[in-house]
Amino acid sequence: MKFDTYHISSAIKKNLSGLGFKRPTDIQYKAIPSIMKGEDVLAIAQTGTGKTAAFAIPIIDKIHRAKSSKRSQGIKCIILVPTRELASQIGSVFDDFSKHTKVKIFAVYGGVEQDPQIKKLANGIDVLVATPGRMFDLISQGAISLKQVDILVLDEADQMLDLGFINDIKSIKRKLFKKHQTLFFSATINKQIKKLAFSQVKSSAIRIQISPEDPVSKNVSHFVMFVEMDDKRFFLRRFISDNPEARIIVFVRTRVRAERVAKALERGDIKASTLHGEKDQKERTEVMSLFKQGKINIMIATDVSARGIDIPNVHYVINYDLPEKSENYVHRVGRTGRGVQKGIAISFCSKEEKERLEDIQQFLNKKIQTIPVSKKEYTYTLSLSNEIQSIQELIQEQEDWEKRKKKRKKKK
Incomplete structure (x- = not known):
């Protein structure tokens, strides 16, 4: 099956083609239809298998269609991630997939000034990618409203739950639409964290697990x-x-x-x-x-x-x-x-x-x-390093000597 045959907007298909996406990976093939139907999904798949695209494509399509058919304002989807680097990366992926659509994406995380983020949020966005700390700060300041959110995504869900954010997640979910959609994605998950994750999705949630016997890509x-x-x-x-x-x-x-x-x-x-x-x-x-x-x-x-x-x-x-x-x-x-x-x-x-x-x-x-x-190989490696070390020391000695020479000339 190719992305050309999917019931998604032509703009997204064009973006996917331009990025070299032709056929869905296993996790994309199994997750995209369920997400488009509005079902809760808990997905475990190996690293490098395209998990971000598995939830980005249907989310962008759903919001784009909603905005095309009627006036839509406010944040529709929140994606929570554990690190700043991941927030920035997912924001970039969503930007690539959403070109030529009406969907606006923004990533917020700590370590940078809040004021530009608050200004951007005030202009209106549809998808918010965030680290929990910065998001909660902005919610408390009234810069983020959860009133229109109907999709909540936890990426690297095992780490999010393991870091103790479960109470914050429960707090957020209480503020969302009663019929909101929850998506959990991760490469690894243990029994305890899985139990926590199951407690936060509907009982009818779709559970997807790709290659559970081998959590690492065969590549x-x-x-x-x-x-x-x-x-x-x-x-x-x-x-x-x-x-x-x-x-x-x-x-x-x-x-x-x-x-x-x-x-x-x-x-x-x-x-x-x-x-x-x-x-x-x-x-x-x-x-x-x-x-x-x-x-x-x-x-x-x-x-x-x-x-x-x-x-x-x-x-x-x-x-x-x-x-x-x-x-x-x-x-x-x-x-x-x-x-x-x-x-x-x-x-x-x-x-x-x-x-x-x-x-x-x-x-x-x-x-x-x-x-x-072998012992011979081990000794050879150490001798090579000692040789490099000796050369570096000789260079340093030469540089020190040159500096001392310059100082003596200045004194004269």
């Missing part, structure tokens, strides 16, 4: 290397040097480690940008933009960018640190192998992390293939 190949914690930076440096043209996301556990790893790479004359919650929103947006445009090839990130972010042509995801939560592994490696593209995920596992590796393999229902590293 991703998984590997693990057993490397001591203190030696990881040397192996990362060598891997990047051996793959100079590759676009790589390196995931680490903390903000501090992100900066340390970046500095370790810099000492080997490798430039990398960092993305984490310590950076202000302007910096985060700039780093993400440069990486998406291919102006930087190495991005070191915490899990702030592991959820839902769609970055084209990422060749490798490297888990420099294994995640503490097994489901975060799925979201991390989902940054590669998106759509029809192939991707590779490589994890560096130290002795201290072997238990985490076991949990991840159990979660994936399969064993991750090991990349064997």
Whole structure:
């Protein structure tokens, strides 16, 4: 079945064609008809399978038709997401799909000034993409009205509910139309969170689960290397040097480690940008933009960018640190192998992390293939790094000597 045969507006079909969308993915094929009928949907599907389009296409079509047939004012749909980056991305996807329609989209999130957001909201929008904190602030200030909302979407629903937003979600739902539609989308979900999600949808809700036995796209190949914690930076440096043209996301556990790893790479004359919650929103947006445009090839990130972010042509995801939560592994490696593209995920596992590796393999229902590293190879990698370190030290010594020489000349 092709999108050309769907009962959606010609403007949306034109947009989809221009973006290269010809046939729906499994999640789109199963979710779009139910959403268009107004049914509640709880959908679980692998990363990179097109979940955003699965709810964006029918929502835009429904609002466009409503606005074409009669005068319609006020926000009709709210999409709640856990991170600023995801809010910005989904806003962009909706913008792409809604060109040449009457549907207006706006994304609000923290870390930026409120006044321009309030001004934009006052001009009237149809779809609001938001992080909970900023949305609740704007509701309390009277900048957002829920009176006309009849669709509520939770993207990355498991994290939204796990972060404790359930009471806020219940509060929002009480203010909506009694017959409003609720859509939950996620790549992973555990039994406890699933129970919470079911409590917030109609009993007749459509439940969709794509490839539940394998939560990661088949396009991703998984590997693990057993490397001591203190030696990881040397192996990362060598891997990047051996793959100079590759676009790589390196995931680490903390903000501090992100900066340390970046500095370790810099000492080997490798430039990398960092993305984490310590950076202000302007910096985060700039780093993400440069990486998406291919102006930087190495991005070191915490899990702030592991959820839902769609970055084209990422060749490798490297888990420099294994995640503490097994489901975060799925979201991390989902940054590669998106759509029809192939991707590779490589994890560096130290002795201290072997238990985490076991949990991840159990979660994936399969064993991750090991990349064997012989003693000779291990020693060679460390020696290469020591050689680079020595060269850098010599360069630094030369620069220091030049500075001292200049100072002596000035004194004379």
